[in-house]
Amino acid sequence: xxxxxxxxxxxxxxxxxxxxxxxxxxxxxxxxxxxxxxxxxxxxxxxxxxxxxxxxxxxxxxxxxxxxxxxxxxxxxxxxxxxxxxxxxxxxxxxxxxxxxxxxxxxxxxxxxxxxxxxxxxxxxxxxxxxxxxxxxxxxxxxxxxxxxxxxxxxxxxxxxxxxxxxxxxxxxxxxxxxxxxxxxxxxxxxxxxxxxxxxxxxxxxxxxxxxxxxxxxxxxxxxxxxxxxxxxxxxxxxxxxxxxxxxxxxxxxxxxxxxxxxxxxxxxxxxxxxxxxxxxxxxxxxxxxxxxxxxxxxxxxxxxxxxxxxxxxxxxxxxxxxxxxxxxxxxxxxxxxxxxxxxxxxxxxxxxxxxxxxxxxxxxxxxxxxxxxxxxxxxxxxxxxxxxxxxxxxxxxxxxxxxxxxxxxxxxxxxxxxxxxxxxxxxxxxxxxxxxxxxxxxxxxxxxxxxxxxxxxxxxxxxxxxxxxxxxxxxxxxxxxxxxxxxxxxxxxxxxxxxxxxxxxxxxxxx
Numbered sequence: 001x002x003x004x005x006x007x008x009x010x011x012x013x014x015x016x017x018x019x020x021x022x023x024x025x026x027x028x029x030x031x032x033x034x035x036x037x038x039x040x041x042x043x044x045x046x047x048x049x050x051x052x053x054x055x056x057x058x059x060x061x062x063x064x065x066x067x068x069x070x071x072x073x074x075x076x077x078x079x080x081x082x083x084x085x086x087x088x089x090x091x092x093x094x095x096x097x098x099x100x101x102x103x104x105x106x107x108x109x110x111x112x113x114x115x116x117x118x119x120x121x122x123x124x125x126x127x128x129x130x131x132x133x134x135x136x137x138x139x140x141x142x143x144x145x146x147x148x149x150x151x152x153x154x155x156x157x158x159x160x161x162x163x164x165x166x167x168x169x170x171x172x173x174x175x176x177x178x179x180x181x182x183x184x185x186x187x188x189x190x191x192x193x194x195x196x197x198x199x200x201x202x203x204x205x206x207x208x209x210x211x212x213x214x215x216x217x218x219x220x221x222x223x224x225x226x227x228x229x230x231x232x233x234x235x236x237x238x239x240x241x242x243x244x245x246x247x248x249x250x251x252x253x254x255x256x257x258x259x260x261x262x263x264x265x266x267x268x269x270x271x272x273x274x275x276x277x278x279x280x281x282x283x284x285x286x287x288x289x290x291x292x293x294x295x296x297x298x299x300x301x302x303x304x305x306x307x308x309x310x311x312x313x314x315x316x317x318x319x320x321x322x323x324x325x326x327x328x329x330x331x332x333x334x335x336x337x338x339x340x341x342x343x344x345x346x347x348x349x350x351x352x353x354x355x356x357x358x359x360x361x362x363x364x365x366x367x368x369x370x371x372x373x374x375x376x377x378x379x380x381x382x383x384x385x386x387x388x389x390x391x392x393x394x395x396x397x398x399x400x401x402x403x404x405x406x407x408x409x410x411x412x413x414x415x416x417x418x419x420x421x422x423x424x425x426x427x428x429x430x431x432x433x434x435x436x437x438x439x440x441x442x443x444x445x446x447x448x449x450x451x452x453x454x455x456x457x458x459x460x461x462x463x464x465x466x467x468x469x470x471x472x473x474x475x476x477x478x479x480x481x482x483x484x485x486x487x488x489x490x491x492x493x494x495x496x497x498x499x500x501x502x503x504x505x506x507x508x509x510x511x512x
Contacts, residue, residue, distance in 0.1 A: 001059040001254050003067055004093035007033055009265070010042055010069070011286065012056060018283045019274045023053040025071065028512060029094050032308045033263070033289050035510040042069075042085070042098045049073045049083050049105040056177055057082075058125040058252065060134075060193075062156065066090060069098070070123040070136060073105065079117040081105035082138060084157070106159050107138065107151055113161050115140060115149065122177045125254065126156070127194040129223055137166050139175040139206065146172035146206065148180070150226055166204070167228040169236040173210035177250045180204050180228070181262065182221075183294040183301070190262030190293070192255050196223055201294060203301065204228050205243070207250050214251050214266070215240035216301065218294070233299070241300055244287075245367075245437040246419055246471040247271070253292060264290045264303060268458060268471050271431045287471055288453055288460055295467065300440065302466040305453060313341060313504035324384065324490040324498050329394075336505035337484040340454045342386060344488060345447045345500040346402070352494050353443060356381040359405035359414055370418035370436035375399035375491060382416075384490040388454050389424065391478040392485060398424045398474050400452055400461045401489075404443055415439045415448065417463040419470040427477040439468040447499060454486075455506070 001008050006029050013026035025043035028036040043054045050073025057071030069085045083104040088097035107123075109115035119141045126136040134156055137148040147168035151159040166180065182191045182200040191200060205216040217240060219230035230236060243251055244266060251266035266287040270277060277283035290303040317334040324330065332342065357380045363369050375383050375397075385401030387394070398421050405414045418436045425432065441448060441464040453460045459472045479485065486503060490496055 001061070001067055002256055002258055003065070003095060005258065006031060006093045008059070008095060009036065009286070010059070013041070015041070018277045018281055023055055025054055025069075032311070033306050034308050034312060036512060037510070038512045039094060039096055042095075043071060043100075045073075047073070047083070047100055047104055049075050049081050051076050052078060055080070056122040056250065058123055059254070060126040067095070068156065070106075070126070072121040072123065075105070079109060080120040081109070082107035082123050082159075101157065103157060106157065107161075116142065119174050120149075124178055124180055125193045127180070129194075130196070135226065137178050137180055139178045140165075141174040144173060145170050146175040146208070148175060148178050148204065148206070148228075152226075162226055164227065166226060167230075172206075172236065173208060175206040176209050177207040177252065178205065179251070179253055181253055181255075183218075183262070185294060185298060186296070188291075188293040189260045190255050192257070196221070201298065202228060204230075205251065212249055214243045214249055216243065217241065218298070218300070231298075242437075243301070243303065244469045244471050246435040246469075247473055248287060248469075248471045261291050262293065263306065264292045266290075266471070268473065271433075271473065276430070285458065287458075290469075297440075300467065303469050304462065304466045305451075305460075309341070309453070312507045312509060314507055315505040317503045319488070319498070319501040321497065321499050323495050324488065325495045326490055326493045327378075329387070329487050329489045332486040332488060332501065332503050335486060335503045337389065337454065337479075337486040338456050338481055339506040339508070340388075340486060340503055341451070341506055342388070342454070342486060342503040343449070343451045343500070344386065344498060345449045346384065347447050347497040347499045348381070348404075348443050349497075350444060353381065353404065353413060354406070355494055356404045356406040356413060358408045361408055366416055366436040366438050367434060369416060370420060370434045373403065374418070374420045374422060374434065375401055375489070377491075379403050379492050381494050381496070382490075382492045383418070384492055384496050385450055385488070386452055387487040387489050388452055388459055389474050389476050389479045390485045390487055391426075391476070391483060396424060396426050396476050396479045397487075398459055398472065399489075400450065400459065400470070402439075402448055402450070402463070403492075413443050415441050415443060415464070417450075417461075417468050417470065419459065419461055419472045421472055421474055424474045425477050428475045431473040431475055435470045435472060437468045437470065439464045441467065
């Protein structure tokens with residue numbers, strides 16, 4: 001959230017180890033979303049309602065700009081309940097001290113409301129309806145049906161469960177870390193969470209415990225019935241829209257009232273086991289915050305790193321426009337390849353597009369397609385893109401690339417975006433997977449763009465101007481510090497034109 005010009009990030013943290021355990025709310029502040037100052041823990045177990053842990057939740061701005069936090073506590077009976085915390089001193093812009101409501105918990109499972117006490121967590125930012133009542137949703141499941149339970153309140157203290165959930169979906173499992181917010185149907189500005197009408201659509205995002213992915217749907221919110229209805233074609237299963245097709249979970253947005261934008265935070269987790277994480281001494285990291293808005297098509301969201309990240313750029317390198325012939329690799333020299341920001345645009349000659357490989361209609365799984373046809377597998381139009389965190393002799397590299405296919409029956413082209421970590425480390429065996437997604441772009445009408453943010457063990461990639469995002473964990477053995485390199489490559493048989501390639505080294509940010 002933002003309060004008196006200061007950004008506040010609260011995050012789940014175990015002060016006693018690098019694995020999940022004794023969970024508190026850690027707290028850091030920033031003026032630019034990039035450089036962060038740590039503070040003492042904001043919320044930690046101290047009441048019967050949270051004695052066994054203070055789990056996820058959200059901040060809400062009450063009238064007059066007063067922030068409050070709703071969060072899940074684990075009580076003395078190991079039940080999940082919802083609690084309230086408030087700043088002790090509103091004149092302190094850093095909000096160092098927080099106090100808890102003496103009437104906690106505000107929401108709890110009981111025999112009347114028939115809520116599963118082990119699957120009742122992660123309250124959202126609340127919103128206020130035209131009737132003056134606050135609404136909030138809490139993640140839940142009933143058998144295999146995932147749902148967003150709705151509560152209403154006049155005073156933010158006494159909450160009443162609605163008869164029906166805001167939304168639910170069968171066979172979707174537990175809905176963790178739900179998020180519900182409005183977006184402009186035409187425009188990039190963000191909206192306050194309580195904004196309703198004025199051409200706004202609504203987004204419901206849930207973190208599916210079954211898949212460990214963040215899925216979202218776009219639809220309409222009926223403020224009279226308090227029901228969310230996804231638009232036709234907006235899937236609600238494992239094929240639903242995703243913020244990110246790599247390692248990205250438990251995300252949360254907030255409205256930045258200072259710059260009129262909605263900011264998305266995500267957690268990039270690990271693939272390693274607890275023993276390895278303990279050996280490393282840390283596990284899990286926050287992704288770069290992203291600005292998020294609705295695409296003009298109305299069918300998906302667009303995401304882009306916040307503009308403040310560009311202040312970290314230095315040592316700009318520009319490669320002149322060139323034809324990247326099939327089988328060629330070009331080094332982008334002059335950048336610190338372990339911490340870099342690289343942008344690249346590709347253009348195509350229409351006649352050569354016709355030589356793209358035919359895509360079997362049965363090949364509907366992009367990740368399987370990417371695994372079978374990675375960067376070393378030559379195609380017609382692609383693979384082409386970037387080799388990041390690469391060793392000099394290319395014994396190690398992570399490839400982020402596109403392949404363009406031609407539909408076997410329909411007269412259209414299909415663009416596959418991949419992030420392939422299978423050759424990312426010569427010695428370590430974890431996080432060597434592939435991530436992939438089909439990007440909704442038409443290469444006959446628009447340039448194909450790729451941007452990758454590289455930060456030692458993280459590669460966050462944005463394809464098609466933010467239409468597709470893939471975050472990856474990379475643990476190279478050779479491509480470390482000065483031994484890491486950055487390349488543009490084309491392993492297709494057809495040449496592609498690189499109309500723009502710009503890269504920057506990145507200054508180190510101040511973090512915890």
